Amino acid sequence: MTLIARIAAVPDRGAIIVELERNGARLSLILTRAGDKIAAFRNKCPHAGYPLQRADGRVLLQEGRYMVCGAHGASFSLTDGACAGGPCNGDGLERVAIDVRDGEILLV
Numbered sequence: 001m002t003l004i005a006r007i008a009a010v011p012d013r014g015a016i017i018v019e020l021e022r023n024g025a026r027l028s029l030i031l032t033r034a035g036d037k038i039a040a041f042r043n044k045c046p047h048a049g050y051p052l053q054r055a056d057g058r059v060l061l062q063e064g065r066y067m068v069c070g071a072h073g074a075s076f077s078l079t080d081g082a083c084a085g086g087p088c089n090g091d092g093l094e095r096v097a098i099d100v101r102d103g104e105i106l107l108v
């Protein structure tokens with residue numbers, strides 16, 4: 001398993017972008033946290049394939065429940081990546097399997 005980040009690095013009701021290299025390929029992930037629920041998604045919007053963050057590298061959040069894609073405004077649930085509105089048209093973010101233990105988030 002690969003260490004992605006420490007839980008403390010992810011703000012509650014927030015999301016961060018983490019760039020990794022795995023098996024020689026670049027992997028961009030979104031890590032989210034809502035209380036003790038941690039989730040990871042591929043950082044690729046299902047609308048047109050852009051990463052979600054804005055030019056300043058931050059993911060825009062709405063109401064502490066949704067992530068908003070910086071490209072065209074699709075919104076996704078913080079906890080399960082489901083499309084919540086905008087041009088994602090029902091397609092959610094791709095979930096990535098993680099393990100959380102001892103304060104660390106690990107890529108399975």
Ligand code: FES
Nearest residue numbers: 045047048069072
């Ligand atoms: S690429 Fe995300 S809304 Fe278009």
